[in-house]
Amino acid sequence: MGLLLLMILLAVAQIFLRNFFGTGIVWADVLVRILVLWVGLVGAMAAGRKGDHIKIDLISKYLKSKLSWIVAAITDFFTTVVCAVVLFYSIKFIRFEYIDGTVAFGRIPVWFCQAIIPFSFLVMSLRYFVRTILNLKAYFNQKE
Amino acid sequence: MMSFLVSFILIVLAFLGAPLFAIILAVAMIGFYIQGVDLSVIPIEIYRISDTSVLVALPLFTFAGYLLAESRTSDRVVRLSRVFLGWMPGGLAIVSFISCALFTAFTGASGITIVALGALLYPALIQDGYPENFSIGLVTTSGSLGLLFAPSLPLILYGIIAQQMTVGEGVSIEKLFLAGLLPGLLMIFILSIWSLWVNRRMPVQKKRFEIREAFSALKEAKWEIPLPVFVLGGVYGGFFAISEAAAVTALYVLVVEVLIYREISIKKLPEIMIESMVMVGGILLILGVSLASTNYLIDAEVPTRLFTFIQAHVTEKIVFLILLNILLLMLGAILDIFSALVIMVPLLLPVAVSYDINPIHLGIIFLANMQIGYFTPPVGMNLFIASYRFKKSIISLYRSTIPFMLLLLIAVLIITYWPGLSLMFVD
Numbered sequence: 079m080g081l082l083l084l085m086i087l088l089a090v091a092q093i094f095l096r097n098f099f100g101t102g103i104v105w106a107d108v109l110v111r112i113l114v115l116w117v118g119l120v121g122a123m124a125a126g127r128k129g130d131h132i133k134i135d136l137i138s139k140y141l142k143s144k145l146s147w148i149v150a151a152i153t154d155f156f157t158t159v160v161c162a163v164v165l166f167y168s169i170k171f172i173r174f175e176y177i178d179g180t181v182a183f184g185r186i187p188v189w190f191c192q193a194i195i196p197f198s199f200l201v202m203s204l205r206y207f208v209r210t211i212l213n214l215k216a217y218f219n220q221k222e
Numbered sequence: 223m224m225s226f227l228v229s230f231i232l233i234v235l236a237f238l239g240a241p242l243f244a245i246i247l248a249v250a251m252i253g254f255y256i257q258g259v260d261l262s263v264i265p266i267e268i269y270r271i272s273d274t275s276v277l278v279a280l281p282l283f284t285f286a287g288y289l290l291a292e293s294r295t296s297d298r299v300v301r302l303s304r305v306f307l308g309w310m311p312g313g314l315a316i317v318s319f320i321s322c323a324l325f326t327a328f329t330g331a332s333g334i335t336i337v338a339l340g341a342l343l344y345p346a347l348i349q350d351g352y353p354e355n356f357s358i359g360l361v362t363t364s365g366s367l368g369l370l371f372a373p374s375l376p377l378i379l380y381g382i383i384a385q386q387m388t389v390g391e392g393v394s395i396e397k398l399f400l401a402g403l404l405p406g407l408l409m410i411f412i413l414s415i416w417s418l419w420v421n422r423r424m425p426v427q428k429k430r431f432e433i434r435e436a437f438s439a440l441k442e443a444k445w446e447i448p449l450p451v452f453v454l455g456g457v458y459g460g461f462f463a464i465s466e467a468a469a470v471t472a473l474y475v476l477v478v479e480v481l482i483y484r485e486i487s488i489k490k491l492p493e494i495m496i497e498s499m500v501m502v503g504g505i506l507l508i509l510g511v512s513l514a515s516t517n518y519l520i521d522a523e524v525p526t527r528l529f530t531f532i533q534a535h536v537t538e539k540i541v542f543l544i545l546l547n548i549l550l551l552m553l554g555a556i557l558d559i560f561s562a563l564v565i566m567v568p569l570l571l572p573v574a575v576s577y578d579i580n581p582i583h584l585g586i587i588f589l590a591n592m593q594i595g596y597f598t599p600p601v602g603m604n605l606f607i608a609s610y611r612f613k614k615s616i617i618s619l620y621r622s623t624i625p626f627m628l629l630l631l632i633a634v635l636i637i638t639y640w641p642g643l644s645l646m647f648v649d
Contacts, residue, residue: 107275110275110278111272111273111274111275111277111278112272114271114272114277114278114280114281114506115269115271115272115506117281117499117502117503117506118271118281118502118503118505118506118507118510119503119506119507120499120503121499121500121501121502121503121504121506122243122503122504122506122507123503124496124499124500124503125500125503125504125507129241130500130504131241131242131243131244131504131507132241132242132243132504132505132508132558132560132561133236133239133240133241133242134236134237134239134242134556134557135239135601136237136239136556136601137237137238137239149238149239150239152235152238153235153238153239153240153241156235156240156244156248157240157241157244160244160247160248160251161244163247163251163261164247164264164265164268167260167261167262167264167265168262168264168265168268170262171262171265171266172265174262191272192265192269195265195268195269196265
Protein backbone atom coordinates (compact mmCIF):
# COMPACT_ATOMS: atom_id res chain seq x y z
CA MET A 79 0.00 0.00 0.00
CA GLY A 80 2.94 2.28 0.63
CA LEU A 81 3.68 1.70 -2.99
CA LEU A 82 0.33 3.08 -3.96
CA LEU A 83 0.92 6.20 -1.92
CA LEU A 84 4.23 6.71 -3.61
CA MET A 85 2.63 6.42 -7.00
CA ILE A 86 0.06 9.04 -6.14
CA LEU A 87 2.88 11.27 -4.96
CA LEU A 88 4.58 10.58 -8.22
CA ALA A 89 1.48 11.52 -10.17
CA VAL A 90 1.31 14.82 -8.32
CA ALA A 91 4.98 15.30 -8.97
CA GLN A 92 4.31 14.86 -12.66
CA ILE A 93 1.96 17.76 -12.65
CA PHE A 94 4.60 19.79 -10.88
CA LEU A 95 6.97 18.67 -13.52
CA ARG A 96 4.62 19.83 -16.22
CA ASN A 97 4.29 23.24 -14.66
CA PHE A 98 7.99 23.21 -14.35
CA PHE A 99 8.82 25.36 -17.32
CA GLY A 100 6.35 27.96 -16.05
CA THR A 101 7.02 28.29 -12.35
CA GLY A 102 10.11 26.25 -11.63
CA ILE A 103 9.88 24.51 -8.27
CA VAL A 104 13.49 23.77 -7.56
CA TRP A 105 13.02 20.80 -5.26
CA ALA A 106 10.35 19.05 -7.35
CA ASP A 107 12.97 17.77 -9.75
CA VAL A 108 15.07 16.33 -6.93
CA LEU A 109 12.00 14.85 -5.27
CA VAL A 110 10.89 13.12 -8.46
CA ARG A 111 14.31 11.58 -8.96
CA ILE A 112 14.38 10.29 -5.40
CA LEU A 113 10.85 8.96 -5.82
CA VAL A 114 12.04 6.96 -8.80
CA LEU A 115 14.61 5.31 -6.54
CA TRP A 116 11.99 4.65 -3.88
CA VAL A 117 9.41 3.29 -6.29
CA GLY A 118 12.08 1.11 -7.86
CA LEU A 119 13.27 -0.36 -4.58
CA VAL A 120 9.76 -0.81 -3.21
CA GLY A 121 8.91 -2.57 -6.47
CA ALA A 122 12.01 -4.69 -6.01
CA MET A 123 10.82 -5.69 -2.54
CA ALA A 124 7.44 -6.63 -3.97
CA ALA A 125 9.15 -8.66 -6.68
CA GLY A 126 11.07 -10.47 -3.94
CA ARG A 127 7.84 -11.59 -2.36
CA LYS A 128 6.99 -13.86 -5.25
CA GLY A 129 10.55 -14.57 -6.24
CA ASP A 130 9.73 -12.58 -9.36
CA HIS A 131 13.15 -11.12 -9.94
CA ILE A 132 14.62 -11.21 -13.41
CA LYS A 133 16.51 -14.45 -13.83
CA ILE A 134 17.57 -16.98 -16.42
CA ASP A 135 14.81 -19.55 -16.62
CA LEU A 136 16.71 -22.10 -18.60
CA ILE A 137 17.40 -25.07 -16.39
CA SER A 138 15.08 -24.70 -13.41
CA LYS A 139 12.10 -25.29 -15.68
CA TYR A 140 13.24 -28.80 -16.55
CA LEU A 141 14.32 -29.99 -13.12
CA LYS A 142 12.34 -32.60 -11.24
CA SER A 143 10.52 -31.23 -8.22
CA LYS A 144 12.82 -32.79 -5.62
CA LEU A 145 15.96 -31.44 -7.21
CA SER A 146 14.33 -28.12 -8.01
CA TRP A 147 13.69 -27.46 -4.30
CA ILE A 148 17.26 -27.99 -3.34
CA VAL A 149 18.46 -25.85 -6.26
CA ALA A 150 16.01 -23.11 -5.31
CA ALA A 151 17.18 -23.29 -1.70
CA ILE A 152 20.78 -22.79 -2.83
CA THR A 153 20.05 -19.84 -5.11
CA ASP A 154 17.73 -18.27 -2.52
CA PHE A 155 20.34 -18.61 0.18
CA PHE A 156 22.95 -17.06 -2.09
CA THR A 157 20.59 -14.12 -2.66
CA THR A 158 20.01 -13.82 1.09
CA VAL A 159 23.73 -13.50 1.74
CA VAL A 160 24.31 -10.99 -1.05
CA CYS A 161 21.42 -8.81 0.16
CA ALA A 162 22.71 -9.02 3.72
CA VAL A 163 26.14 -7.77 2.66
CA VAL A 164 24.56 -4.81 0.86
CA LEU A 165 22.44 -4.17 3.96
CA PHE A 166 25.52 -4.07 6.17
CA TYR A 167 27.47 -1.68 3.97
CA SER A 168 24.54 0.58 3.21
CA ILE A 169 23.99 1.10 6.94
CA LYS A 170 27.64 2.00 7.24
CA PHE A 171 27.35 4.40 4.32
CA ILE A 172 24.24 6.04 5.70
CA ARG A 173 25.84 6.54 9.09
CA PHE A 174 28.46 8.68 7.42
CA GLU A 175 25.81 10.65 5.61
CA TYR A 176 23.92 11.07 8.87
CA ILE A 177 26.97 12.52 10.56
CA ASP A 178 27.58 14.75 7.55
CA GLY A 179 23.97 15.92 7.65
CA THR A 180 23.80 17.04 4.02
CA VAL A 181 20.42 18.33 2.92
CA ALA A 182 18.77 16.90 -0.22
CA PHE A 183 16.04 19.50 -0.56
CA GLY A 184 14.00 21.64 1.78
CA ARG A 185 14.59 20.20 5.22
CA ILE A 186 14.87 16.61 4.10
CA PRO A 187 18.38 15.29 4.75
CA VAL A 188 20.12 13.05 2.26
CA TRP A 189 20.37 10.14 4.68
CA PHE A 190 16.60 9.95 4.85
CA CYS A 191 16.32 9.62 1.07
CA GLN A 192 18.93 6.90 1.16
CA ALA A 193 17.28 5.01 3.99
CA ILE A 194 15.23 3.05 1.48
CA ILE A 195 18.37 1.23 0.35
CA PRO A 196 19.11 -0.64 3.62
CA PHE A 197 15.40 -1.05 4.23
CA SER A 198 14.70 -2.72 0.90
CA PHE A 199 17.76 -4.94 1.17
CA LEU A 200 16.76 -5.91 4.70
CA VAL A 201 13.33 -6.93 3.46
CA MET A 202 14.71 -8.78 0.45
CA SER A 203 17.28 -10.55 2.56
CA LEU A 204 14.60 -11.70 5.00
CA ARG A 205 12.29 -12.76 2.21
CA TYR A 206 14.91 -14.83 0.50
CA PHE A 207 15.88 -16.34 3.83
CA VAL A 208 12.29 -17.42 4.42
CA ARG A 209 12.16 -18.81 0.89
CA THR A 210 15.33 -20.78 1.56
CA ILE A 211 13.79 -22.35 4.66
CA LEU A 212 10.53 -23.11 2.87
CA ASN A 213 12.33 -24.78 -0.02
CA LEU A 214 14.41 -26.88 2.35
CA LYS A 215 11.29 -27.85 4.24
CA ALA A 216 9.55 -28.88 1.04
CA TYR A 217 12.57 -30.92 0.09
CA PHE A 218 12.74 -32.79 3.40
CA ASN A 219 9.02 -33.35 3.61
CA GLN A 220 9.09 -34.88 0.18
CA LYS A 221 11.80 -37.28 1.20
CA GLU A 222 9.90 -38.97 3.96
CA MET B 223 42.74 -19.77 -10.71
CA MET B 224 40.66 -18.57 -7.79
CA SER B 225 38.91 -16.01 -9.94
CA PHE B 226 38.07 -18.62 -12.57
CA LEU B 227 36.54 -20.82 -9.92
CA VAL B 228 34.48 -17.94 -8.54
CA SER B 229 33.27 -16.89 -12.00
CA PHE B 230 32.39 -20.49 -12.76
CA ILE B 231 30.32 -20.78 -9.57
CA LEU B 232 28.53 -17.51 -10.31
CA ILE B 233 27.73 -18.57 -13.87
CA VAL B 234 26.35 -21.89 -12.64
CA LEU B 235 24.23 -20.08 -10.05
CA ALA B 236 22.92 -17.74 -12.74
CA PHE B 237 21.91 -20.65 -14.94
CA LEU B 238 20.28 -22.41 -12.01
CA GLY B 239 17.96 -19.43 -11.64
CA ALA B 240 19.51 -17.15 -9.02
CA PRO B 241 18.16 -13.60 -9.46
CA LEU B 242 20.45 -11.72 -11.82
CA PHE B 243 20.70 -8.71 -9.55
CA ALA B 244 22.30 -10.91 -6.89
CA ILE B 245 24.78 -12.32 -9.41
CA ILE B 246 25.76 -8.84 -10.59
CA LEU B 247 26.09 -7.67 -6.99
CA ALA B 248 28.28 -10.64 -6.15
CA VAL B 249 30.57 -9.82 -9.09
CA ALA B 250 30.91 -6.23 -7.90
CA MET B 251 31.45 -7.23 -4.26
CA ILE B 252 34.11 -9.82 -4.95
CA GLY B 253 35.80 -7.50 -7.43
CA PHE B 254 35.90 -4.52 -5.10
CA TYR B 255 36.95 -6.72 -2.21
CA ILE B 256 39.95 -8.02 -4.12
CA GLN B 257 40.89 -4.49 -5.09
CA GLY B 258 40.66 -3.48 -1.43
CA VAL B 259 37.88 -0.96 -2.03
CA ASP B 260 35.39 -0.44 0.81
CA LEU B 261 32.11 -2.06 -0.17
CA SER B 262 30.20 1.09 0.78
CA VAL B 263 30.66 2.02 -2.88
CA ILE B 264 27.86 -0.38 -3.69
CA PRO B 265 25.06 1.56 -1.93
CA ILE B 266 26.63 4.76 -3.25
CA GLU B 267 26.34 3.44 -6.79
CA ILE B 268 22.78 2.25 -6.21
CA TYR B 269 21.90 5.71 -4.94
CA ARG B 270 23.12 7.07 -8.27
CA ILE B 271 19.80 5.93 -9.71
CA SER B 272 18.47 9.18 -8.32
CA ASP B 273 21.08 11.16 -10.27
CA THR B 274 19.57 10.47 -13.64
CA SER B 275 16.57 12.59 -14.46
CA VAL B 276 15.56 10.68 -17.65
CA LEU B 277 14.99 7.62 -15.53
CA VAL B 278 11.61 9.04 -14.50
CA ALA B 279 10.44 7.95 -17.93
CA LEU B 280 10.82 4.30 -17.00
CA PRO B 281 8.12 3.95 -14.30
CA LEU B 282 5.82 6.39 -16.04
CA PHE B 283 5.87 4.73 -19.45
CA THR B 284 5.62 1.30 -17.85
CA PHE B 285 2.57 2.35 -15.86
CA ALA B 286 0.96 3.86 -18.98
CA GLY B 287 1.71 0.68 -20.90
CA TYR B 288 0.10 -1.51 -18.25
CA LEU B 289 -2.99 0.68 -18.29
CA LEU B 290 -3.24 0.44 -22.07
CA ALA B 291 -2.81 -3.31 -21.92
CA GLU B 292 -5.55 -3.68 -19.29
CA SER B 293 -8.11 -1.66 -21.20
CA ARG B 294 -9.64 -2.45 -24.58
CA THR B 295 -7.18 -0.30 -26.49
CA SER B 296 -6.09 -3.36 -28.44
CA ASP B 297 -9.61 -3.76 -29.92
CA ARG B 298 -9.63 -0.18 -31.04
CA VAL B 299 -6.14 -0.29 -32.53
CA VAL B 300 -7.04 -3.33 -34.60
CA ARG B 301 -10.38 -1.96 -35.71
CA LEU B 302 -8.87 1.34 -36.73
CA SER B 303 -6.02 -0.10 -38.71
CA ARG B 304 -8.33 -2.61 -40.40
CA VAL B 305 -10.56 0.17 -41.64
CA PHE B 306 -7.73 2.16 -43.07
CA LEU B 307 -5.44 -0.60 -44.31
CA GLY B 308 -7.74 -3.60 -44.68
CA TRP B 309 -8.74 -2.78 -48.27
CA MET B 310 -5.22 -3.32 -49.57
CA PRO B 311 -4.16 -6.73 -50.86
CA GLY B 312 -2.57 -8.56 -47.95
CA GLY B 313 -4.06 -5.82 -45.86
CA LEU B 314 -4.72 -7.79 -42.74
CA ALA B 315 -1.14 -9.03 -42.53
CA ILE B 316 0.12 -5.47 -42.83
CA VAL B 317 -2.49 -4.34 -40.32
CA SER B 318 -1.11 -6.89 -37.91
CA PHE B 319 2.47 -5.74 -38.31
CA ILE B 320 1.68 -2.08 -37.89
CA SER B 321 -0.75 -2.36 -35.00
CA CYS B 322 1.54 -4.78 -33.16
CA ALA B 323 4.53 -2.51 -33.65
CA LEU B 324 2.60 0.48 -32.34
CA PHE B 325 1.25 -1.43 -29.38
CA THR B 326 4.62 -2.90 -28.47
CA ALA B 327 6.34 0.47 -28.66
CA PHE B 328 3.96 1.75 -26.01
CA THR B 329 3.58 -1.29 -23.79
CA GLY B 330 7.08 -2.74 -23.96
CA ALA B 331 7.77 -6.12 -25.45
CA SER B 332 6.79 -8.19 -22.47
CA GLY B 333 4.58 -10.59 -24.35
CA ILE B 334 1.54 -8.40 -23.78
CA THR B 335 1.24 -7.76 -27.50
CA ILE B 336 0.80 -11.46 -28.26
CA VAL B 337 -1.76 -11.92 -25.53
CA ALA B 338 -3.77 -8.77 -26.21
CA LEU B 339 -3.43 -8.19 -29.96
CA GLY B 340 -2.55 -11.69 -31.13
CA ALA B 341 -5.75 -13.01 -29.64
CA LEU B 342 -7.69 -10.63 -31.90
CA LEU B 343 -5.55 -10.90 -34.99
CA TYR B 344 -5.04 -14.65 -35.13
CA PRO B 345 -8.71 -15.60 -35.58
CA ALA B 346 -9.16 -12.71 -38.00
CA LEU B 347 -6.26 -13.90 -40.13
CA ILE B 348 -7.61 -17.46 -40.21
CA GLN B 349 -11.05 -16.16 -41.10
CA ASP B 350 -9.64 -14.18 -44.01
CA GLY B 351 -8.12 -17.38 -45.37
CA TYR B 352 -4.50 -17.07 -44.36
CA PRO B 353 -2.82 -20.43 -43.72
CA GLU B 354 -2.64 -21.41 -40.07
CA ASN B 355 1.12 -21.77 -39.94
CA PHE B 356 1.60 -18.38 -41.51
CA SER B 357 -0.86 -16.71 -39.14
CA ILE B 358 0.60 -18.11 -35.97
CA GLY B 359 4.13 -17.30 -37.10
CA LEU B 360 3.08 -13.78 -37.93
CA VAL B 361 1.44 -13.17 -34.58
CA THR B 362 4.38 -14.59 -32.63
CA THR B 363 6.87 -12.56 -34.61
CA SER B 364 4.92 -9.34 -34.29
CA GLY B 365 5.08 -9.56 -30.51
CA SER B 366 8.46 -7.86 -30.45
CA LEU B 367 8.21 -5.77 -33.58
CA GLY B 368 7.94 -2.28 -32.11
CA LEU B 369 11.14 -2.31 -30.07
CA LEU B 370 12.88 0.25 -32.26
CA PHE B 371 10.13 2.87 -32.12
CA ALA B 372 9.60 5.59 -29.53
CA PRO B 373 8.85 5.34 -26.67
CA SER B 374 10.14 1.77 -26.30
CA LEU B 375 11.63 1.11 -22.86
CA PRO B 376 14.68 -0.90 -24.01
CA LEU B 377 15.70 1.99 -26.25
CA ILE B 378 15.41 4.41 -23.31
CA LEU B 379 17.39 2.05 -21.10
CA TYR B 380 20.16 1.74 -23.69
CA GLY B 381 20.42 5.53 -23.79
CA ILE B 382 20.63 5.78 -20.02
CA ILE B 383 23.35 3.13 -19.77
CA ALA B 384 25.35 4.66 -22.61
CA GLN B 385 25.19 8.10 -21.02
CA GLN B 386 26.89 6.72 -17.91
CA MET B 387 30.01 6.01 -19.93
CA THR B 388 32.55 8.44 -21.34
CA VAL B 389 32.37 7.03 -24.85
CA GLY B 390 28.60 7.22 -24.94
CA GLU B 391 28.00 10.66 -23.54
CA GLY B 392 26.58 11.98 -26.78
CA VAL B 393 23.89 9.31 -26.91
CA SER B 394 20.66 11.13 -26.24
CA ILE B 395 17.41 9.22 -26.14
CA GLU B 396 15.91 11.57 -28.69
CA LYS B 397 18.65 10.63 -31.14
CA LEU B 398 18.05 6.93 -30.47
CA PHE B 399 14.38 7.33 -31.24
CA LEU B 400 15.23 9.00 -34.53
CA ALA B 401 17.78 6.32 -35.33
CA GLY B 402 15.32 3.50 -34.70
CA LEU B 403 12.73 4.86 -37.09
CA LEU B 404 14.01 3.64 -40.47
CA PRO B 405 15.39 0.29 -39.26
CA GLY B 406 12.04 -0.41 -37.60
CA LEU B 407 10.16 0.52 -40.76
CA LEU B 408 12.54 -1.64 -42.80
CA MET B 409 11.55 -4.66 -40.71
CA ILE B 410 7.86 -3.99 -41.21
CA PHE B 411 8.45 -3.40 -44.92
CA ILE B 412 10.34 -6.66 -45.47
CA LEU B 413 7.75 -8.66 -43.56
CA SER B 414 4.89 -7.03 -45.44
CA ILE B 415 6.41 -7.67 -48.87
CA TRP B 416 6.95 -11.28 -47.92
CA SER B 417 3.39 -11.67 -46.68
CA LEU B 418 2.11 -10.35 -49.99
CA TRP B 419 4.35 -12.73 -51.91
CA VAL B 420 3.50 -15.84 -49.91
CA ASN B 421 -0.21 -15.26 -50.11
CA ARG B 422 -0.30 -13.95 -53.68
CA ARG B 423 -2.43 -16.89 -54.91
CA MET B 424 -4.76 -16.72 -51.99
CA PRO B 425 -8.28 -15.65 -52.99
CA VAL B 426 -8.63 -12.93 -50.42
CA GLN B 427 -11.89 -11.12 -50.60
CA LYS B 428 -10.70 -7.55 -50.56
CA LYS B 429 -12.64 -5.36 -48.26
CA ARG B 430 -13.94 -2.09 -49.55
CA PHE B 431 -13.05 1.03 -47.69
CA GLU B 432 -16.18 2.17 -45.94
CA ILE B 433 -16.54 5.75 -44.91
CA ARG B 434 -19.16 5.08 -42.26
CA GLU B 435 -17.14 2.37 -40.55
CA ALA B 436 -14.09 4.61 -40.74
CA PHE B 437 -15.92 7.39 -38.95
CA SER B 438 -17.28 5.17 -36.26
CA ALA B 439 -13.86 3.56 -35.66
CA LEU B 440 -12.30 7.00 -35.47
CA LYS B 441 -14.97 8.17 -33.07
CA GLU B 442 -14.52 5.17 -30.84
CA ALA B 443 -10.79 5.73 -30.59
CA LYS B 444 -10.88 9.51 -30.55
CA TRP B 445 -9.31 9.73 -27.11
CA GLU B 446 -6.44 7.45 -27.92
CA ILE B 447 -5.55 8.74 -31.37
CA PRO B 448 -3.92 11.89 -29.97
CA LEU B 449 -1.57 9.75 -27.87
CA PRO B 450 0.80 8.45 -30.54
CA VAL B 451 0.44 11.75 -32.35
CA PHE B 452 1.65 13.88 -29.51
CA VAL B 453 4.13 11.42 -28.07
CA LEU B 454 5.73 10.51 -31.38
CA GLY B 455 5.27 14.00 -32.83
CA GLY B 456 6.47 15.63 -29.66
CA VAL B 457 9.51 13.44 -29.25
CA TYR B 458 10.49 13.15 -32.91
CA GLY B 459 9.77 16.82 -33.47
CA GLY B 460 11.85 17.77 -30.45
CA PHE B 461 9.05 19.57 -28.58
CA PHE B 462 9.20 17.31 -25.52
CA ALA B 463 11.96 15.95 -23.40
CA ILE B 464 11.48 12.22 -22.82
CA SER B 465 10.65 12.62 -19.14
CA GLU B 466 8.04 15.25 -19.97
CA ALA B 467 6.53 13.05 -22.65
CA ALA B 468 6.40 10.20 -20.13
CA ALA B 469 4.68 12.34 -17.50
CA VAL B 470 2.11 13.62 -19.98
CA THR B 471 1.49 10.11 -21.33
CA ALA B 472 1.01 8.54 -17.91
CA LEU B 473 -1.39 11.22 -16.75
CA TYR B 474 -3.27 11.27 -20.04
CA VAL B 475 -3.66 7.50 -20.25
CA LEU B 476 -4.76 7.38 -16.63
CA VAL B 477 -7.47 9.97 -17.20
CA VAL B 478 -8.63 8.50 -20.51
CA GLU B 479 -8.81 4.83 -19.52
CA VAL B 480 -10.14 5.31 -16.01
CA LEU B 481 -12.34 8.37 -16.25
CA ILE B 482 -13.40 8.59 -19.90
CA TYR B 483 -13.57 5.03 -21.26
CA ARG B 484 -14.12 3.67 -17.74
CA GLU B 485 -12.60 0.35 -18.73
CA ILE B 486 -10.44 0.22 -15.63
CA SER B 487 -12.22 0.62 -12.34
CA ILE B 488 -10.64 2.70 -9.61
CA LYS B 489 -10.69 -0.41 -7.45
CA LYS B 490 -8.48 -2.22 -9.92
CA LEU B 491 -6.01 0.63 -10.15
CA PRO B 492 -3.82 -0.25 -7.13
CA GLU B 493 -3.36 -3.76 -8.49
CA ILE B 494 -2.20 -2.44 -11.86
CA MET B 495 0.09 0.06 -10.15
CA ILE B 496 1.69 -2.66 -8.07
CA GLU B 497 2.09 -4.97 -11.05
CA SER B 498 3.76 -2.29 -13.12
CA MET B 499 5.99 -1.22 -10.23
CA VAL B 500 7.16 -4.78 -9.67
CA MET B 501 8.31 -4.75 -13.27
CA VAL B 502 9.97 -1.34 -12.83
CA GLY B 503 11.56 -2.49 -9.58
CA GLY B 504 13.09 -5.50 -11.26
CA ILE B 505 14.58 -3.35 -14.02
CA LEU B 506 15.76 -0.52 -11.77
CA LEU B 507 17.38 -2.90 -9.32
CA ILE B 508 19.51 -4.58 -11.95
CA LEU B 509 20.28 -1.15 -13.40
CA GLY B 510 21.37 0.11 -9.97
CA VAL B 511 23.54 -2.85 -9.12
CA SER B 512 25.04 -2.86 -12.59
CA LEU B 513 26.17 0.73 -12.04
CA ALA B 514 28.30 -0.72 -9.26
CA SER B 515 29.60 -3.67 -11.26
CA THR B 516 30.33 -1.47 -14.29
CA ASN B 517 32.34 0.81 -12.06
CA TYR B 518 34.36 -2.17 -10.91
CA LEU B 519 34.83 -3.47 -14.46
CA ILE B 520 36.14 -0.10 -15.59
CA ASP B 521 38.44 0.15 -12.55
CA ALA B 522 39.78 -3.28 -13.38
CA GLU B 523 40.15 -2.19 -17.02
CA VAL B 524 38.11 -5.14 -18.20
CA PRO B 525 36.75 -3.38 -21.32
CA THR B 526 40.28 -2.33 -22.31
CA ARG B 527 41.59 -5.84 -21.81
CA LEU B 528 38.63 -7.26 -23.65
CA PHE B 529 39.39 -4.91 -26.51
CA THR B 530 43.08 -5.84 -26.65
CA PHE B 531 42.10 -9.48 -26.62
CA ILE B 532 39.56 -9.09 -29.41
CA GLN B 533 41.86 -6.79 -31.36
CA ALA B 534 44.52 -9.49 -31.35
CA HIS B 535 42.16 -11.90 -33.07
CA VAL B 536 39.85 -9.67 -35.04
CA THR B 537 41.24 -6.83 -37.09
CA GLU B 538 38.42 -6.23 -39.54
CA LYS B 539 35.40 -4.20 -38.49
CA ILE B 540 33.23 -6.51 -40.59
CA VAL B 541 34.38 -9.62 -38.76
CA PHE B 542 33.75 -7.89 -35.45
CA LEU B 543 30.22 -7.03 -36.55
CA ILE B 544 29.53 -10.61 -37.58
CA LEU B 545 30.75 -11.88 -34.21
CA LEU B 546 28.67 -9.20 -32.52
CA ASN B 547 25.55 -10.37 -34.35
CA ILE B 548 26.13 -13.98 -33.37
CA LEU B 549 26.81 -13.08 -29.74
CA LEU B 550 23.72 -10.88 -29.47
CA LEU B 551 21.44 -13.43 -31.11
CA MET B 552 22.56 -16.05 -28.63
CA LEU B 553 22.20 -13.69 -25.70
CA GLY B 554 18.76 -12.65 -26.89
CA ALA B 555 17.59 -16.22 -26.68
CA ILE B 556 18.84 -16.72 -23.12
CA LEU B 557 18.61 -13.37 -21.34
CA ASP B 558 15.71 -10.99 -21.19
CA ILE B 559 16.31 -7.73 -22.97
CA PHE B 560 16.78 -5.55 -19.89
CA SER B 561 19.43 -7.67 -18.21
CA ALA B 562 21.17 -8.16 -21.54
CA LEU B 563 21.39 -4.39 -21.96
CA VAL B 564 22.58 -3.76 -18.43
CA ILE B 565 25.22 -6.49 -18.52
CA MET B 566 26.51 -6.27 -22.07
CA VAL B 567 26.38 -2.60 -23.06
CA PRO B 568 29.08 -1.45 -20.60
CA LEU B 569 31.38 -4.15 -21.97
CA LEU B 570 30.53 -3.87 -25.64
CA LEU B 571 30.21 -0.14 -26.09
CA PRO B 572 33.89 0.81 -25.56
CA VAL B 573 35.01 -2.09 -27.74
CA ALA B 574 32.56 -1.21 -30.50
CA VAL B 575 33.56 2.45 -30.42
CA SER B 576 37.18 1.53 -30.94
CA TYR B 577 36.09 -0.39 -34.03
CA ASP B 578 34.66 2.91 -35.18
CA ILE B 579 31.03 1.97 -34.64
CA ASN B 580 28.76 4.84 -33.71
CA PRO B 581 27.29 4.33 -30.20
CA ILE B 582 23.82 5.15 -31.50
CA HIS B 583 24.18 2.63 -34.31
CA LEU B 584 25.34 0.04 -31.77
CA GLY B 585 22.14 0.60 -29.80
CA ILE B 586 20.01 -0.09 -32.84
CA ILE B 587 22.06 -3.19 -33.74
CA PHE B 588 21.76 -4.39 -30.17
CA LEU B 589 17.98 -4.09 -30.01
CA ALA B 590 17.40 -5.42 -33.52
CA ASN B 591 19.27 -8.60 -32.60
CA MET B 592 17.52 -8.89 -29.25
CA GLN B 593 14.19 -8.58 -31.01
CA ILE B 594 14.90 -11.78 -32.93
CA GLY B 595 16.04 -13.43 -29.70
CA TYR B 596 12.45 -13.16 -28.44
CA PHE B 597 11.39 -15.97 -30.75
CA THR B 598 14.65 -17.86 -31.31
CA PRO B 599 14.41 -21.55 -30.44
CA PRO B 600 14.79 -23.14 -28.03
CA VAL B 601 14.03 -20.61 -25.31
CA GLY B 602 12.70 -17.41 -26.90
CA MET B 603 10.11 -16.04 -24.49
CA ASN B 604 7.47 -15.22 -27.10
CA LEU B 605 7.44 -18.81 -28.32
CA PHE B 606 6.29 -19.95 -24.90
CA ILE B 607 3.74 -17.19 -24.58
CA ALA B 608 2.28 -17.94 -28.01
CA SER B 609 2.32 -21.68 -27.35
CA TYR B 610 0.43 -21.13 -24.12
CA ARG B 611 -2.00 -18.61 -25.56
CA PHE B 612 -2.87 -20.45 -28.77
CA LYS B 613 -2.48 -23.99 -27.44
CA LYS B 614 0.09 -25.04 -30.01
CA SER B 615 3.09 -27.22 -29.39
CA ILE B 616 6.41 -25.43 -29.13
CA ILE B 617 7.76 -27.53 -31.98
CA SER B 618 5.04 -26.39 -34.37
CA LEU B 619 5.79 -22.81 -33.35
CA TYR B 620 9.46 -23.29 -34.17
CA ARG B 621 8.43 -24.32 -37.64
CA SER B 622 6.01 -21.50 -38.26
CA THR B 623 8.28 -18.74 -37.01
CA ILE B 624 11.42 -19.79 -38.89
CA PRO B 625 10.62 -18.01 -42.19
CA PHE B 626 9.87 -14.81 -40.26
CA MET B 627 13.06 -15.22 -38.31
CA LEU B 628 15.14 -15.57 -41.47
CA LEU B 629 13.55 -12.45 -42.93
CA LEU B 630 14.23 -10.42 -39.82
CA LEU B 631 17.75 -11.78 -39.85
CA ILE B 632 18.17 -10.24 -43.29
CA ALA B 633 16.80 -6.98 -41.89
CA VAL B 634 19.25 -7.16 -39.00
CA LEU B 635 22.15 -7.71 -41.40
CA ILE B 636 21.10 -4.69 -43.45
CA ILE B 637 20.78 -2.63 -40.27
CA THR B 638 24.17 -3.79 -39.04
CA TYR B 639 26.16 -3.23 -42.22
CA TRP B 640 24.46 -0.06 -43.37
CA PRO B 641 25.01 2.47 -40.57
CA GLY B 642 23.54 5.20 -42.76
CA LEU B 643 20.09 3.70 -42.35
CA SER B 644 20.18 4.30 -38.61
CA LEU B 645 22.12 7.53 -38.68
CA MET B 646 20.28 9.25 -41.53
CA PHE B 647 18.32 11.62 -39.32
CA VAL B 648 20.92 11.87 -36.58
CA ASP B 649 22.98 14.89 -37.60
